[in-house]
Amino acid sequence: MIIQALRPWGVAGFLVMISSGLTAQHCDITLRGRVWNADSGEPLPYAAIHIVGTPHGAISDAQGAFSIANLCEDSTYVVKVSHIECRHETQVLRLTENKEFNFYLHHHVLAEIVVKERAIAPAPAQSVEQLSGDQLAQRQSGALGEALRQLPGVAVLNTGTTIAKPVIHGLHSNRIAIVSDRLVLEGQQWGAEHAPEIDLFTAHQVSVVKGAAGVRYGVGAMAGAVVLEPKPLRSRPGWGGWAYVGLNSNGFGTAMAGAVEWKPAGGSSFSTRLQGTLKRSGNLRAPDYWLGNTGAAEINFSAWSEWETGAWRHEAALSRFAQRIGILQAAHIGNLTDLQRAIESPLPLNNDDRFTYAIDRPFQRIQHYTLRHRASRAVSDRWKLSAQYALQFNHREEYDIVRRSGSAADKPQQRFRLWTHTADVALEHSPLNHWEGGVGAQLLHQFNLVGRGGLIPNYSAWGGSLWILERWRHYPKPWEVEVGLRYDYRHTAANTTGTLYNIDTTVHFGSLSGNLGLIRRMGKHLRWTLNSGYAWRPPHVNELFARGVHHGAATYEEGRPDLMPEKAWNTNVSAQYEHHRLQATLTVFRNRVQNFIYLDPQRNLVLTSRGAFPAYFYAQADAVLYGLDASAALPLAAGIVLEARSSCLRAYRSAHDSVENATQHDWLPLMPSDRFQYGLYWSTRGKDVSSETSGSTRTYARLTATMALRQVRLPQQGLLKEAPPAFTLWSFEAGHTFSARQGRNDYWEVGLLVRNLANLRYREYLNFFRFFADEPGLNIGCWGKRHF
Amino acid sequence: MNTLAKISLIGLFAATLVISGCRKDDDTENEIITTVVVHLKATDGSLDRKFTWNDPDGDGGLSPTVEDIVLPPNREFDAQVFFYDRSKSPEVDVTEEIEKESDEHLLVYRVNGALQLTITPTDSDTKGRPFRLKTRWTTGAPSTGSVVITLRHNPKKNLPNLDNTGSVDAEVEFPVRIE
Secondary structure (H helix, E strand, O other), X not given: OHHHHOOOOOOOEEEXXXXXXXXXXXXOEEEEEEEEEOOOOOEOOOOEEEEOOOOOEEEOOOOOEEEEEEEOOOOEEEEEEEOOOEOOEEEEEEOOOOOEEEEEEEEOOOOOOOOOOOOOOOOOOOEEEEEEHHHHHHHOOOOHHHHHOOOOOEEEEEEOOOEEEEEEOOEOHHHEEEEEOOEEOOXXXXXXOOXXXXXXXXXXXXXXXXXXXXXXHOOOOOOEEEEEEOOOOXXXXXXXXXXXXXXXXXXXXXXXXXXXXXXXXXXXXXXXXXXXXXXEEOOEEOOOXXXXXXXXXXXXXXXXXXXXXXXXXXXXXXXXXXXXXEXXXXXXXXXXXXXXXHHHOOOOOOOOOOOOOOOOOOEEEEEEEEEEEEEXXXXXXXXXXXXXXXXXXXXXXXXXXXXXXXXXXXXXXXXEEEEEEEEEEEEEEEEEOOEEEEEEEEEEEEEEEEOOOOOOOEEEEEEEXXXXXXXXXXXXXXXEEEEEEEEEEEEEEEEOOOOOOOOEXXXXXXXXXXXXXXXXXXXOOEEEEEEEXXXXXXXXXXXXXXXXXXXXXXXXXXXXXXXXOEEEEEEEEEEEEEOOOOEEEEEEEEEEEEEEEEEEEEEEEEEEEEEEEEEXXXXXXXXXXXXXXXXXXXXXXXXXXXXXXXXXXXEEXXXXXXXXXXXXXXXXXXXXXXXXXXXXXXXXXXXXXXXXXXXXXXXXXXXXXXXXXXXXXXXXXXXXXOOOOOEEEEEEEEEEXXXXXXXXXXXXXXXXXXXXXXXXXXXXXXXXXXXXXXXXXXXEEEEEEEEO | OHHHHHHHHHHHHHHHHHHHHOOOOOOXXXXXXXXXXXXXXXXXXXXXEEEEEEXXXXXXXXXXXXXXXXXXXXXXXXXXXXXXXXXOOOOEEOHHHHHHOHHHEEEEEEEEEOOXXXXXXXXXXXXXXXXXXXXXXXXXXXXXXXXXXXXXXXXXXXXXXXXXXXXXXXXXXXXXXXX
């Protein structure tokens, strides 16, 4: 079971829950329990449970469960729980009826099979949502933003159907970090129409950290982070891999992906994986019409190897992401009159109402390259040193509808090239006086080259940071404490040459971020988490220096060079209840952002050669975002679970009323409306067991209704006041896992995903193109994945 | 498998060079229309003047300057509109391109206010459909108002109501006085 052996051991500790047996007769007690991953709540298979000095023992199964029979009541046993990637733990326990014991196993610091976002082992103390197993497998062929849409507290900011950005608790773009394979993605994230350059096929698990995570992930993670983790490389010699084919009815889309893994025989430390993805889809269809020019094409590739030289362990990775995405033609507007006509028209204007795979202007062409080398070694039996260098190159071209054909026909109108070099050093330790964690430093250099006439100037930036993050836990105390501190510095030099608007200036910012997390377990079912973090973000070059008409929004936007950094104080409290009768999570959060940067509508219009545009200048004010996320799963009958989720958010800024000379609140624009999701899940194995449980047959199905209320909390100013009405969308998904050949590791996963089951006509408030066209209608997707 | 490790390292360094080696600056230049000129020539030779709408620093920044069009009453004028990009040096005459691709362009004129002015086309595109770069302006009694001139790109010229189709490349408003 290679697949199981390759689970990501992203934890430093495992919680073992042992419940003792049924009868109180002498030497007839059965010790039953399940081994769990303490942080993710996932079961831990292949842990050995052994009672020292006796022949009694067991191995936990795929669900982490084990049982040891024929133990005696009121006797003292020494129980040893061990796992290949963990330090074993020995615990003396006395069995009486219904008594429970907590174990903490510490991950072996030298094993280095750990795959974790920052090399620091403990999971974040912030509220975390996860997408893995079936839920991820169903959505792997889609965009990152779309896949995260269903998680509580996460919304999606769309620009049409092809561009999706994740929104965490109302904030997005430069206010969240996207971390793939331990590397913060450095793309052109400042733009609302710039989607993250991520291929979900490379991910084995996606976590969304909700709340200030600046200490762990740097200045970008003011409101949270999306963390993608790949599956660890093979630890056993031989070949392996998977192949995927998926089809979608809407847009007649195809996705093909595959990976090959290899580790040579003969005790070599080398292990490698090559992975590739191909995607192609044509125009999507809304219930009443085709959405002209919404095709997309993607070709991605990645390679990852690891090996050892002496005491050093090396990891090298290379990836390329390349995408070409069409943008709804009907959304191309020249000026305000066009926009008003487009809004008034019930059908999209200038729409190419037919199916085609061809991608015409306007479209975006994006490439993202990543190159990474990491070396780590043990410096003592408790300390580990690691160093990482990474280069990222982001190349974004935007092709607009141009007046000239001829010579300019094949040239982009906007072009951004961004080179980012990062060097990281970290020194981590396993528990010392019950504290574990590490210290580290990072250096960053960025160079952004924008074609002439671009929205933003060229810039080169360098930055540095120092951090410390420590977690205290001491068995059997039910408390855990996390403290972190980080200092970041950014220096940016911006300049343009040869344009009308000359900039040649430098800005620099530096600030501390901090984090305090408390975890309290109450009994074996309830876990409380309190996290309070202080994070900041320097204003981005576009907020400082942008100047121009934002097409699609028909607004004139102007930056402000004297903007101050945003500083956020983010607190969330979350309660997690896990019981076989009910699983529930409730998170309450409040994020106070000082100097929140937003686009402030001006009273006057800016006259241009294409007519007058409403002006929006970047401005700052204090803002508050608060709300709650909840989710629950309640087993109803055999294999049937009732599921419910909800996300609610309120977000306002302080506005100064010059007439009444008083401060009042104004709602922030483009904040997700309240969302409720409920549905039924049926499985042959109960609640969402991860698709890891290979080799055995399993079937599941899920019917979900998502209700989005109308956003009624809209800013007072601004031309575009109306938000689309509330809607309820139905979706259905089903999957089946079965062995390809008995007794082998080959198995199949097949799935069906139906979206917008009722072919509902609706528009999303968080879609910039809500003025122009409906959201896509019914889509039936089916896919198959063969693991070998 | 140290050889393999070395090979993959060398491969990665080669890739670094490929990725970071292409730092050539081939600027993309955006074409903008900063200036619209209306050339009016009276059929009786009594007037021959160019009126300019000018915003050489592009969108935002300094406000555009607009010349008032002052015309004598009850006359006919041959009009042609010119488009320039004066943000570049030397300036780019965009009109030539527009004329060359006349089937992909359309000019639309809107007379506002009480202005006694009628505008009729005197040209057509390469396919014999409306183009309206060249027009005949006929003034009536003394009055004031304005003319909005819109350049549309990729209009649907096969539609009967073609004035609102396509996207706007330029839209400027000239104050007009007939006196």
